[in-house]
Amino acid sequence: MDSNAFVYTTYLRTTPDELWRALTDPALTRRYWGVAFETDWTAGAPMVWDEGGRSTSDPGQVVLAAEPGRLLSYTWHTFTPEWAEAVGIGEEVYGRLAKERRSKVTFAIEPAGDIVKLTVVHDDLEPDGMIRDLIGEGWPALLSSLKSLLETGEELPEPPR
Structure with a gap:
């Protein structure tokens, strides 16, 4: 993990299997995130992000690890002009985001008695990059x-925005 990583831990009253389902089932991710993922959730599998009615695919968008109920x-997705339009990002912000390197996100799921500990690590971020600033607000809201x-x-x- 790099020193610019964003790390967020929360505890949920659920099971590891239900949390896994909520992270991978398009019907659920669309509800709390507004995004659906098209993939078979195996390491190396391509991922298509469907957000705001626009699909984003790229050879660099892949599953890195998938251990149901654990990891x-x-x-992270590719920033395209179509994505920026779908989510209401202006040209200047889009241009800055598109110049940053691809980052990655990891969800570690750990049973903790009757609850589950979820740790999200978003790393490989540009130092002082715009993505780091955006996810610093986005992940807490999304995970809540x-x-x-x-x-x-x-x-x-x-x-509200």
Whole structure:
């Protein structure tokens, strides 16, 4: 893990299998994240990100590790003009994001008695990069919505921008 990594840990009242399902099932990821992943969740498999009605595919978007109920890791998506338009990112911000190297995210799932510890590590980030700033706000909001969905059956409303 590099020193610019973003690390976030949370505890959820769920099971490792249910958390895995929430991280990989398109019907669930769409609810709390607004993204669906097309992949077979095996190491090396390509990933297509479907967000805002736009699909993003690239040979560099791949599953790095997949151990159901334990560990999930993949490369972060490719920034395209179509993606930027779909999510409402302006040209200047898109241009900065597109220049940054591809990062990766890892979800470590650990049973902790009657709950589950989830640690998210997003690394390979550019020092002082824009992605680092965006995920610093994005991951806590997204993981709070995931937690709410698993514990109450309802995801959180999208925070105001």
